[in-house]
Amino acid sequence: MKQICTRCGKERGGLELKCTRCGGPFKLEVDFPFSRNLRENFPYVKEWVSLGEWNTPMLKGDLYYKLDFLNPTGSYKDRGSVTMISYLKQTGIREISEDSSGNAGASVAAYGAAAGMKVSVFVPSSAKGNKVKQIVAYGASVVKVNGSREDVELAAERSGLYHASHVLEPHFRDGIRSLAYEIVRDLGWESPSEVYLPVSAGTLLLGVHEGFKHMLREGVIRDMPKIVAVQSKQVSPLCSVVNHEDYDPPENVTSIADALVSTNPTLLREMLEAIKEGECVTVSDDEIVDAWKDLARKGLLVEYSSATTLAGYKKRKDKDMAVLVLTGSGLKTI
Structure with missing residues (x-):
């Protein structure tokens, strides 16, 4: 499956999150027959880091x-996390950052833990409540950042870890x-x-x-x-x-x-x-x-x-x- 920029069509070269030509996001080209064995519709995942997701009533x-x-x-974020984390594990990624004080942060923390990854979740300095406690429970580090939501994202991006952004990582x-x-x-x-x-x-x-x-x-x-x-x-x-x-x-x-x-x-x-x-x-x-x-x-x-x-x-x-x-x-x- 090719990974292409949604805005200019340039193919993704590696694990970059934004197109080097136009700055656009990437997506995966779904260019294969549909299978009623639903996991087969994600052929790039060789081994699933599963916690029992999908098949909700x-x-x-x-x-x-x-x-x-x-x-x-x-x-529902577990659908994205299991796919992204499974793929990243295959590439050899072992340390990741994410920016979210909510469901995405908790989900990435859980699947990262299941994959044996070190996870740092960047959140606004004002973040609190059960979702932050859930992130901590999975063993992720919570890094509080002063400033806007964009400042939090930038801090995760500049952390030195692979930025497993639930918004930009196409998987x-x-x-x-x-x-x-x-x-x-x-x-x-x-x-x-x-x-x-x-x-x-x-x-x-x-x-x-x-x-x-x-x-x-x-x-x-x-x-x-x-x-x-x-x-x-x-x-x-x-x-x-x-x-x-x-x-x-x-x-x-x-x-x-x-x-x-x-x-x-x-x-x-x-x-x-x-x-x-x-x-x-x-x-x-x-x-x-x-x-x-x-x-x-x-x-x-x-x-x-x-x-x-x-x-x-x-x-x-x-x-x-x-x-x-x-x-x-x-x-x-x-």
């Missing part, structure tokens, strides 16, 4: 709920293709009409979109599902462009959806391309809380950020085989 109630918060570390995003495959498999190899995703940095949106594209091209599904991206009103860089709305990025994110904090995402250009035939919906904190309560009363305890999918669905109410992806466990934040 699909619950059918009043609509379909994909319970991805039941991955080993409590979030992380590529691993999330597995979610699209499972949704179609769980529906009896049928395509849903709509899939609702919480969207922040864009890894979930881009990975799922790539997975559906692969199955469409290979004739596994007849139609491309409509992807409905859901963002909070406060942090809505994608929706603001899609819906031609004013947007003023906050200096400090105070929304209850505290996992959706990418105010100026690096992958915005790629996200806009992926959502071209979909929709983007913004939801208020009150709408998120109401949706969170509705899910909890169904026995589904998720993060507020995950409840955005139900909040977005309730604003649109398309009743034709909609799938809501529930991405993070509420046990981390309750």
